[in-house]
Amino acid sequence: MTNVNIPHVLVVDDDPAMRELLADYLGDNDIRVTVACNGTEMAAAFESFAIDLIVLDLRMPGEDGMQIARRLREQSALPIIIVSGRRDEADRVMALELGADDYLTKPFSSRELLARIRALLRRSAVSASGAGRGTDARAYRFDGWELNIGTRRLTSPMGERVELTNGEFCLLNAFLAAPRQVLSREQLLESSRLYDDVYDRSIDVQILRLRRKIEQDPSHPTFILTVRGAGYVFDAIVEKLSRAVGFPD
Template structure:
């Protein structure tokens, strides 16, 4: 039964906190393995499947930032960072290195549980979408074709261009959910499926570049339409192939 529960790996040098996390999360249908540092973490990852890592940034020896960087180079396992209230620079660095979320100490156990559940739901959603996208060859709309395997965009008159990673990721996310409003947060999450780094501040810039490439009149877009206060919608029908 325990093998079917989400497996959380907690990395923190505070034994009392490890005990609290283990007991609380176990009561809420999560399997928990708690270790004190990077070496023990590596040992667990070699032996077991882990669904999420709770990582303290202030660790002796190899610190949490170095561990986060190493984890992100190795794969995409979700990382929830634990930081001190005054560690803003470390939080920013951790997020830039690829951590998915953070909590400041001291934190509410209920909030930790809610954030872990949200991360696990996101991973499940991403896996489902990625499986579906992996079966597709292309998207078509109004004479345009985006070849997913070659990352090439062909215009109605036959011109072909290779899109930069950011534009390809964002356009693919939009085409995967046509005629549905997507918030900037959703676009960021779904764009990460395609191995690119897109941040909230760059969404609008990427949208502008895409409009210049596909819209007959970029100043009056009919494909990628802004829904004020909500996000963006790919407003025309899309054929998945």
């Protein structure tokens, strides 16, 4: 079972033994890992998950790792660690000039890679906190849950996908964008785009359905709380993953 409330690293390497080694080691050290063997699988991973950092091998079938790194850096500020069997200084310099954040030559210590990953994640978290409120969210995390805005995918703390209707997604997105703030029915109606409803009690039905999907006990909710005479409040610590430090759209 997977807890999505931990850092998520994408390992892109055409060597299955290396992918398995890194997935096992990082997974044993509180890092969530997805693996890919080429650029196509990498793109599919970005469509499905909110990735925090990528470990990228330079030698990739069909597309050179340098090309992938260049494209990633053009589209995002996602932390990138290049790993390669090439020991030439020119390759290291080129990778760093393309925007890679770090470079390791094979063979390398898994422990050293873990230390570098953690260092980059700390740096990325600091950058995210200073990015400001004007950046768009690419995902939200709360109490082990993850809502990926681009794919509209809600993942439970156990790593299971929870299907949402369009209204439920927009409603949850509105709550996560303003955690621990009281939102009136009018604000929620506007955010969830339920313009065809005649009266604001329709939002209560949407909230009831959403509670059934995310609350352990919908009759005694801990996330979506009712504030009598005012509206509702989402009572949880919410982590916002900004596009400014995110993955390509």
